[in-house]
Amino acid sequence: MRVALFLTCLVDAVVPAAGKATVELLERLGHEVDFPPGQTCCGQMHINTGYAAEAVGLVRRYVETFEPYEAVVAPSGSCVGSVRHQHAQVARNAGDPDLARRAEAVGAKTYELSELLVDVLGVTDVGASYPHRVTYHPTCHSLRLLRVGDKPLRLLRSVRGIDLVELPGAEECCGFGGTFAVKNADTSTAMLADKMRQVLNTRAEVCTAGDSSCLLHIGGGLSRLRTGVRTVHLAEILASREGVS
Amino acid sequence: MREREGWQRDRGETRAGRSALAPSGLSEERAQRTFLGLPRAVDIQHLHGAPFPEAARTAIADTQLRRNMGNATATIRAKRARVVGEVPDWPQLRAAGAAIKDFTLANLDTLLVELETQVTARGGTVHWARDAAEANRIVTDLVRATGADEVVKVKSMATQEIGLNEALEAAGIAAWETDLAELIVQLGHDTPSHILVPAIHRNRAEIREIFLREMGSVGLPAPADLTDSPPALADAARRHLRQKFLDARVAISGANFAVASTGTLAVVESEGNGRMCLTLPRTLITVMGIEKLVPTWDDLSVFLQLLPRSSTGERMNPYTSMWSGAVEGQEFHLVLLDNGRTAVLGDPSGRAALRCIRCSACLNVCPVYERTGGHAYGSIYPGPIGAVLSPQLTGVSENPTLPYASSLCGACYDACPVAIDIPTMLVHLRQQVDHPAAERAIMRAAAFAMGSPRRWAAALRASRAGRLLGRRRGRLSALPPPLSGWTSSRDLPLPPDESFRTWWTRTHGDAP
Numbered sequence: 001m002r003v004a005l006f007l008t009c010l011v012d013a014v015v016p017a018a019g020k021a022t023v024e025l026l027e028r029l030g031h032e033v034d035f036p037p038g039q040t041c042c043g044q045m046h047i048n049t050g051y052a053a054e055a056v057g058l059v060r061r062y063v064e065t066f067e068p069y070e071a072v073v074a075p076s077g078s079c080v081g082s083v084r085h086q087h088a089q090v091a092r093n094a095g096d097p098d099l100a101r102r103a104e105a106v107g108a109k110t111y112e113l114s115e116l117l118v119d120v121l122g123v124t125d126v127g128a129s130y131p132h133r134v135t136y137h138p139t140c141h142s143l144r145l146l147r148v149g150d151k152p153l154r155l156l157r158s159v160r161g162i163d164l165v166e167l168p169g170a171e172e173c174c175g176f177g178g179t180f181a182v183k184n185a186d187t188s189t190a191m192l193a194d195k196m197r198q199v200l201n202t203r204a205e206v207c208t209a210g211d212s213s214c215l216l217h218i219g220g221g222l223s224r225l226r227t228g229v230r231t232v233h234l235a236e237i238l239a240s241r242e243g244v245s
Numbered sequence: 246m247r248e249r250e251g252w253q254r255d256r257g258e259t260r261a262g263r264s265a266l267a268p269s270g271l272s273e274e275r276a277q278r279t280f281l282g283l284p285r286a287v288d289i290q291h292l293h294g295a296p297f298p299e300a301a302r303t304a305i306a307d308t309q310l311r312r313n314m315g316n317a318t319a320t321i322r323a324k325r326a327r328v329v330g331e332v333p334d335w336p337q338l339r340a341a342g343a344a345i346k347d348f349t350l351a352n353l354d355t356l357l358v359e360l361e362t363q364v365t366a367r368g369g370t371v372h373w374a375r376d377a378a379e380a381n382r383i384v385t386d387l388v389r390a391t392g393a394d395e396v397v398k399v400k401s402m403a404t405q406e407i408g409l410n411e412a413l414e415a416a417g418i419a420a421w422e423t424d425l426a427e428l429i430v431q432l433g434h435d436t437p438s439h440i441l442v443p444a445i446h447r448n449r450a451e452i453r454e455i456f457l458r459e460m461g462s463v464g465l466p467a468p469a470d471l472t473d474s475p476p477a478l479a480d481a482a483r484r485h486l487r488q489k490f491l492d493a494r495v496a497i498s499g500a501n502f503a504v505a506s507t508g509t510l511a512v513v514e515s516e517g518n519g520r521m522c523l524t525l526p527r528t529l530i531t532v533m534g535i536e537k538l539v540p541t542w543d544d545l546s547v548f549l550q551l552l553p554r555s556s557t558g559e560r561m562n563p564y565t566s567m568w569s570g571a572v573e574g575q576e577f578h579l580v581l582l583d584n585g586r587t588a589v590l591g592d593p594s595g596r597a598a599l600r601c602i603r604c605s606a607c608l609n610v611c612p613v614y615e616r617t618g619g620h621a622y623g624s625i626y627p628g629p630i631g632a633v634l635s636p637q638l639t640g641v642s643e644n645p646t647l648p649y650a651s652s653l654c655g656a657c658y659d660a661c662p663v664a665i666d667i668p669t670m671l672v673h674l675r676q677q678v679d680h681p682a683a684e685r686a687i688m689r690a691a692a693f694a695m696g697s698p699r700r701w702a703a704a705l706r707a708s709r710a711g712r713l714l715g716r717r718r719g720r721l722s723a724l725p726p727p728l729s730g731w732t733s734s735r736d737l738p739l740p741p742d743e744s745f746r747t748w749w750t751r752t753h754g755d756a757p
Contacts, residue, residue, distance in 0.1 A: 012746075014737075141655070184297070184301060185731070186302040192735070219738070223720060
């Protein structure tokens with residue numbers, strides 16, 4: 001299958017490893033990955049901060065860039081959530097019903113990584129190997145907006161050598177919330193403190209998730225406190241062949 | 246926007262008019278108002294407060310509060326999850342609840358008149374209050390007419406919203422809260438921090454101290470040997486309140502529901518203190534938001550299943566009191582309160598907030614509310630529902646920080662028994678906020694950079710200069726405002742040696 005990669009602005013700017021891993025994983029599974037050069041950002045930050053008018057151009061750019069493709073994958077539940085659940089409404093509110101219709105169509109074929117793997121490509125064992133103690137944080141938009149359910153966990157359970165430990169209070173928000181992390185830094189940090197406590201209690205060496213944004217937040221806190229626990233995107237674990245000769 | 250300006254003009258006139266007008270000038274004042282826009286709440290002191298981030302900072306630093314809130318919300322969350330999980334048709338009940346409320350809101354004009362007709366036919370008197378001041382004036386006049394100088398109160402959000410206790414006090418009338426938690430709040434000269442359990446921020450040791458210190462000055466004192474065991478505290482409250490019930494000639498209540506077809510009011514409670522108020526005094530005055538209506542008893546049955554499981558986590562609440570009009574020997578007044586509700590109804594993207602049945606399920610599951618408590622919201626409606634309802638009642642300009650008091654995690658929407666999509670509504674309200682100039686400049690610059698792949702690639706290259714800032718430690722741990730909000734508690738990794746785009750070109754060739 002030919003899949004277009006929507007890298008997302010955050011992965012593009014800060015954590016390209018998640019993007020590289022997504023490409024390597026899909027190519028290893030025998031699929032063709034394209035990186036359409038016209039892409040920038042889905043506009044979620046603008047929409048959720050109250051600047052939907054400024055996001056209309058980004059919605060149009062997304063639609064025009066990815067319209068030609070059969071399927072689009074992004075290593076982010078949150079960005080896919082915005083594409084699928086906000087783009088059409090933003091276009092409608094801007095008085096562009098034609099763009100709204102097109103946005104709905106592109107949204108319907110835009111997938112979060114675990115959705116693409118399990119629902120579209122029909123795989124749960126991607127042949128990965130990752131000999132580490134790992135705990136998984138199901139990010140809010142993957143969980144409650146996309147309803148990915150246990151798809152990421154099914155993928156992780158099939159990874160060779162992994163020591164997967166359940167994260168207590170997993171479904172509780174880590175406190176990132178986009179610009180919430182800056183606008184309400186104290187509340188965000190209080191939520192992060194509880195999430196970190198749960199992560200540390202698992203004695204995992206790696207905390208993983210399907211969103212680089214939440215991982216940047218959790219990982220930023222874990223780094224600040226010198227906990228020695230690192231955050232790794234789900235795609236990187238699924239792409240890993242560590243320990244395989 | 247024009248409506249809003251019109252209303253602000255109206256507000257100025259009304260305020261000036263009120264101070265100058267004798268009571269006989271009321272009709273003139275009303276006439277002045279009729280042609281101007283949809284009314285918002287005018288007296289908003291109980292619907293807004295300090296900016297949320299500042300109030301939250303103070304609350305978060307309170308370790309006792311954090312502990313009390315964490316324990317209480319975890320307990321009630323588990324109870325709710327258990328009793329909601331055992332109902333096989335919960336999704337259908339929830340959909341029915343949403344549909345009934347939407348139908349009611351779409352037909353509010355005729356259903357309210359039907360309610361008035363039915364209540365009047367059964368010996369009650371219906372009053373229409375446009376805002377808090379009007380409602381307070383109506384209630385104060387009604388109490389004065391009885392000659393009473395004190396009233397007992399059933400727990401009610403509507404009367405808190407309008408500041409009725411304060412208005413009565415100004416008129417020389419003492420209002421005694423009889424709900425146990427409201428009593429704790431009132432005796433503690435405190436404000437409620439939760440819709441259902443307003444003293445959730447207090448633990449039992451604190452409650453014992455309040456009872457010992459305060460009860461004696463307003464009625465029967467607490468026994469000197471009072472302990473902090475729940476039965477002892479409940480017994481002290483029972484004795485203190487019994488005297489109030491027996492003395493009271495007037496009671497004031499809110500309403501959980503009103504059935505239009507028969508003019509029936511309903512109050513749902515746990516303690517039975519509400520029923521004491523509803524039955525013992527000779528005069529009963531009920532203040533009800535106009536959205537509390539349901540068309541028929543069949544509709545009510547849906548909510549009597551949804552509400553207790555969502556709020557207290559009980560299959561059924563201990564006391565459900567219903568009355569239609571006035572019983573013999575009793576006088577009954579119903580005050581229908583707008584106070585901004587028709588303005589909320591006027592917004593297709595915001596009106597679903599009026600479905601709310603005040604169950605508090607959204608508060609109990611909210612990770613923000615759990616950390617900050619209710620006071621940080623500055624409104625008597627805290628938590629996720631408060632963050633969408635308060636700004637709509639007051640106008641977003643009076644409550645610009647509440648729409649941001651959420652990480653948009655979506656737990657509230659899942660828990661809501663009438664399926665109010667609170668996250669989407671928060672995002673909708675954020676569009677109406679008058680943004681700070683610096684933030685607006687940053688967001689516009691970001692949108693401009695992201696508007697073309699060439700500019701975006703250039704911005705990415707520029708950001709890689711950030712590597713120089715934190716080269717020594719391999720991470721960024723201090724950034725200038727507004728990003729200092731991030732680095733106050735979180736490091737930021739340095740942009741890596743090789744960008745994705747460089748890697749893609751190196752491995753796939755077709756340079757973007």
